Structures are given as C-alpha cells and as structure tokens.
Amino acid sequence: MNVVFIMNDTWRYDHVRANGNDWISTPNLDGFAAESAVFDRSYIGSFATIPCRHDLMKGRYGEPLHYWRPLQWDCLTLPEVLRANGYVTMLINDTPHMINYGFGFDRPVHAWQMIRGNEVDRFRTDWFREWRLGNMDKFRTSAGMAQFYRQTHDKFLEEQFFAPMVMDAACTWLERNHNHDKFFLWVDSFDPHEPWDPPQHYRDMYAPDYDGVEVVWPAYCRSSDVYTPEEQEHIGKLFAAECTMCDTHIGRVLTTIDNLGLRENTVVVIMSDHGHYFGEHDQQSKSGPLYEEVSHQILMIRHPHGIGSGERFQALTQPADFAPTVLEMLGIEAPAEMGIQGRSLLPQMAGSNEIHRPVAVSGTFPYEILPVGDPTYAGRRVPAPMVEPGWTPLTVTGPEYALIAYPERERNEVYHLPSDPGMTNNIVDANREREQELHRELMAFLETHDSPEWIKRIYGDGPAGVQVPDIDEHLKLVRQRGMPFTVTLDGSVL
Incomplete structure (x- = not known):
C-alpha cells in the first residue's frame, strides 16, 4: 500500500465548503471529503510551521512541544522507518523553512525536490530600480516585498504560481514512480500561506x-x-482566492492518482497545519493566543479499502497522530526508538467508540513576550507589539470547552465552543470548575510528555522566580550571522 500526504500551510478549517462554508469554492476537497474519513476536531500541537512538521515526522509532541529548530540528527522519523521497510520516500515542497538555514527536513527521505522562491526563500538577486507599491505601512516589510517582487513579478500564467508548480511536480513524480512496489510521497505546499497573490481570475x-x-x-x-x-475584508478574500487555486491543483493530483490506477492501493491524506486571523480578535496575523481560527486544522484520510469513507469524526486529533496512523495502516510496528506519543486514528476510522484523547493541547514552546524596547530582551524572540506582554499561553481544547491557559493564571480564558465557536465570550469567571478541570488536563499532559521541570512550574505555580534556559541557540546564531532575506539589495519599494 502507498501513501500520498498533501500538506497545505495556513489553510483554515472553515475555508472548505464541505466544512460548512457556503461562500467558498473548493469542489475538489468537497468531493474528496465525501470519500474520506473527515476529522472535524483536529488541532495543531506544536505551533507553527516547523514545530508542526516535527510532530508529523516523529509522531510525538516534543518536550512538551517542539520549538522552531532544525530536525535533529539523532531522532528517528517516519520516512526513515518506511525506508527500512522497503518504501521509496520522496518530499516535494516549496515550504522554505523546511530546507533553508540547514533545517534538514530533506534528511529522512530518499530524494527531495524544492520549488524555489516562495516567501523568504532566497531565490533571486535580480536588479530593479524601484517598485512603487504605496501604503507601505500596510504591508509586511519593505525588504520582504522587495524579495516578493524579484521572485514573482514575471509570473503571468497560472502554471507559474507556487501551488500549481508544487502539485505539477507531484503529478510528474507519480507518473515516473507509480510502478514502485510501494512508496511514500510527502507534498508540502506553502500555499495558501501569505503572500496571497493568486492569478486575477481567482481574485x-x-x-x-x-x-x-x-x-x-x-x-x-x-x-x-x-x-x-x-481592506481587511479584501485581505480575507485574497486568502479565499488562494485556497480555491490550491483546491484546483490538488484536484490534478487526485486525478493523476486515479488515472495511474493508484486509487485501489494508495492512502491519501490531506491536511493543513494551522490557520490565520483576518480581523478576528482584532488580529491580522497568527500571533497571540491560539483561538479556533488558527488552531483548528483540516484533516481528511481516504483509505483504499473505504475504511471510514464518508464519515465525520469528532475525536480530538493532533499532528502527532499522523505517524502512528500511517504505520498501523501499513502494518509496520513503530520502533521504540521513535518514542511515539500520538495515537493511530485507524481504530476511530474503523468504528471504535473509545475516547481518543480527553483534550488537545496546542501552542508554541513557552516563552515570554517582552514589551517593545525592553532592554532585557535577550534575542530569543522578536517582541510583538500586537499582543500583550507576558508568557505565551497554551490552548487546551476539550469536547465542549476550551481553556486559554497562561502561566499567569489570572489571565486565563474559558470558552464554550458549541455556542461560541469564534471564542469571543470569555466565561472564565462563571466557570471556574471548568477552568480547573482543563488545567488539570494540561498539567497531566505536561507530566506525561517529557516536560522539563521549569515548564511544569510556570504552568503549575506561575513564572515568578523560575530560571528559564535559552533554547534558541540555532536561531540566535542565524540572527548573528544575518538573515539575508531582510536585506533589500538595490531595489526600492515605495
């Protein structure tokens, strides 16, 4: 049995028509959902892009969550286990962070192909005099926009855009490799992550x-x-247009699978890692607490034997479940060396009524957000002026209620998701028992997921007096050497 895994960065759960959105066009995902096991309560574990890829590759959350760092040489990953069991493994991606700066997500696979130039990927140095953009305060950075211009200004045909190129590469690989006895293809598309610049007909x-x-x-x-x-509404529409473009070209991959006769022996998984705020919670970002718009993921699994086909499941699932699910579907025992923390979804798909997990825990590896200009800032993170200073929270999502759990417990928030899916009405004061119940689940998670003592202390007793180690050594070295994509070169963006 083969596996094709399609990851789309930043695609919100609620931007698929099959998930209840009546104004977006996603006909290919809608058709795929009708044939698949759809997990409606899938939530990110380690946030964001790179930490999530750690969860997926390893089948574990980390200690207790992964942070933004390279794939370690001493960890055993899903593709390596599959290689040892006779699978041909391939990565096709345009997600720059997986490869740039030695992050090493190409290491576990037999071969990899990267479509160059998306977002911060340093692909061109082309000279230009100036680009009169206007309203620069509304855009990310002038250096980023200069790089965007260099790398995309000559794109006119749909086939030249990133998602189409990634999916075209996947179709080509399938045509050239479908005769292998068994294969694992990981397609990692950075779209619909920003920049949101789909062809005009999608806009x-x-x-x-x-x-x-x-x-x-x-x-x-x-x-x-x-x-x-x-303007905020239009930004959201650009994102929707990007999603529709991605849907179109995922459809090409699904058609190629059918045309090559692979449907009968290939598991296909379609997933997103997280979402983005488009004015919700007054954010144009994915920063701050992980509310539903960001934490909720797309997850659909089409099994060639029809297991779970056309059903929608309410089990709380997370990316760490991906590796054990794939291994169980392929009849491969997970090596103890992997230290698997996730749980296979195959029993759920086959009709098990067992509670998959009591809560889903989502968040960044804990760090303190310092006020802008704070002289004690040590280089661990860039201060964020759009969120409140203080420690980052973890989101604890249960069957009905969600807790935004801060180390500073007085900041905690509780939401009733069935009546308040947008998480806009904080009911913590009237629901202290729920707060305590979810907090106990969080502490149990930290205890059983290799958390260092300092993390258990800050979420258990508060951050006062806790000595925090500096864990961002790799990123600190990168910043000291300079981040080339932040240099505008010769062109001016005005």
Missing part, C-alpha cells in the same frame, strides 16, 4: 469590483490599527 471570483489597496502580504498587526474594514 475576481471573490472581489471583482474592489478598487482599494490590494495588500497581498499584510503586516502582522492589530487589524483596527492599520486596515479599514474594507
């Missing part, structure tokens, strides 16, 4: 008459500080 599907500033790569900010309501 016209959602905003044919818009004549304002077209902010394809927005600043991370408090939305109301920077954007008019019309």
